[in-house]
Amino acid sequence: MSxxxxxxxxxxxxxxxxxxxxxxxxxxxxTCLCPKTGQPDFAVLNLEYVPDQHCVELKSLKLYIWSFRDxxxxxxxxxxxxxxxLVAACAPRFMRLTAEFNVRGGIYTTVxxxxxxxxxxxxxxxxxx
Numbered sequence: 001m002s003x004x005x006x007x008x009x010x011x012x013x014x015x016x017x018x019x020x021x022x023x024x025x026x027x028x029x030x031t032c033l034c035p036k037t038g039q040p041d042f043a044v045l046n047l048e049y050v051p052d053q054h055c056v057e058l059k060s061l062k063l064y065i066w067s068f069r070d071x072x073x074x075x076x077x078x079x080x081x082x083x084x085x086l087v088a089a090c091a092p093r094f095m096r097l098t099a100e101f102n103v104r105g106g107i108y109t110t111v112x113x114x115x116x117x118x119x120x121x122x123x124x125x126x127x128x129x
Contacts, residue, residue, distance in 0.1 A: 005067035009089035010060035035072035
């Protein structure tokens with residue numbers, strides 16, 4: 001195998017740091033293990049962020065997400081840990097991670113975690129005619 005999962009998140013310089021814009025990344029193949037049963041849990045991760053000085057490099061993000069495959073984790077914990085590590089790597093103005101876990105025992109779980117830089121002001125909603 002030419003690549004291996006890893007916890008290293010790489011970044012690159014934001015090519016437009018003077019502009020607020022949103023990056024949306026959909027990761028439909030997230031897996032981890034239930035810490036109680038050891039059975040696999042599957043989720044779609046939706047990452048949205050407004051970068052500041054750095055953006056997340058996507059191949060490293062893919063390998064990072066892959067690294068959770070054999071780890072036991074509660075949905076709430078793994079979602080917040082991933083968000084914390086992404087924020088530590090790229091220090092965005094705003095970041096939201098939504099983890100939509102597949103059904104298990106008749107229950108769907110969605111966890112939404114957010115980070116907002118305290119110095120960043122959310123732009124107002126723009127209504128177009």
